[in-house]
Amino acid sequence: MLKRILSISGRPGLFRLVNQGKNMLIVESLQNGKRMPAYATDKVVSLGDIAIYTEDEDMPLGNVFQAIKEKTDGKTVDVKALGNDAAIRAYFKEILPTFDEDRVYTNDIKKVFSWYNLLIEAGITEFVSNEEASDEEKA
Numbered sequence: 001m002l003k004r005i006l007s008i009s010g011r012p013g014l015f016r017l018v019n020q021g022k023n024m025l026i027v028e029s030l031q032n033g034k035r036m037p038a039y040a041t042d043k044v045v046s047l048g049d050i051a052i053y054t055e056d057e058d059m060p061l062g063n064v065f066q067a068i069k070e071k072t073d074g075k076t077v078d079v080k081a082l083g084n085d086a087a088i089r090a091y092f093k094e095i096l097p098t099f100d101e102d103r104v105y106t107n108d109i110k111k112v113f114s115w116y117n118l119l120i121e122a123g124i125t126e127f128v129s130n131e132e133a134s135d136e137e138k139a
Contacts, residue, residue: 001127001129002046002047002048002061002062002065002127003046003047003048003049004046004048005017005030005046005119006025006038006044006046006047007044008027008038008042008043008044008045009042009044009045010042010043011042013029013030013031014047014115014119014122015028015029015030015038016028018035023039023040024037024039024040025037025038030119030122030124031118031122047062047115048060048062052099052104053099053100053104054096054099054100055098055100056098059096059098061112061115061127062128062129063128064095064096064112065115065119065127067095067096068095068112068113068116069116069127071094071095074120074125076117077113077116077117079110079113085106088109088110089109092104092109092112
């Protein structure tokens with residue numbers, strides 16, 4: 001599911017991949033549904049390709065979103081209510097206890113919470129596909 005959700009550098013929010021054209025992607029904003037092109041010169045990253053550094057191995061972003069969903073019972077995270085950077089990092093440590101505190105910055109954590117909130121508000125609540133979940137259970 002997260003493979004089709006994109007972050008485009010220089011543009012606020014998240015986008016859903018709608019179609020591909022020659023040298024561009026057609027994307028749709030999750031906030032307002034507006035469609036626009038993303039050109040080959042834009043830095044486009046799929047959320048399915050992002051992982052968070054941990055002390056063991058990198059944790060896929062979908063698994064992090066799933067852990068946030070379980071912690072918040074599917075509600076959004078109010079980052080401002082958490083307070084200062086230390087409080088935000090402490091809250092994230094409750095969600096992902098093994099995250100690498102040296103390589104994961106507070107801005108990264110805020111962005112993860114922001115993306116999670118955007119996905120929840122857009123009605124996207126399935127962060128880990130069934131195939132990925134069954135692979136993890138086997139491991």
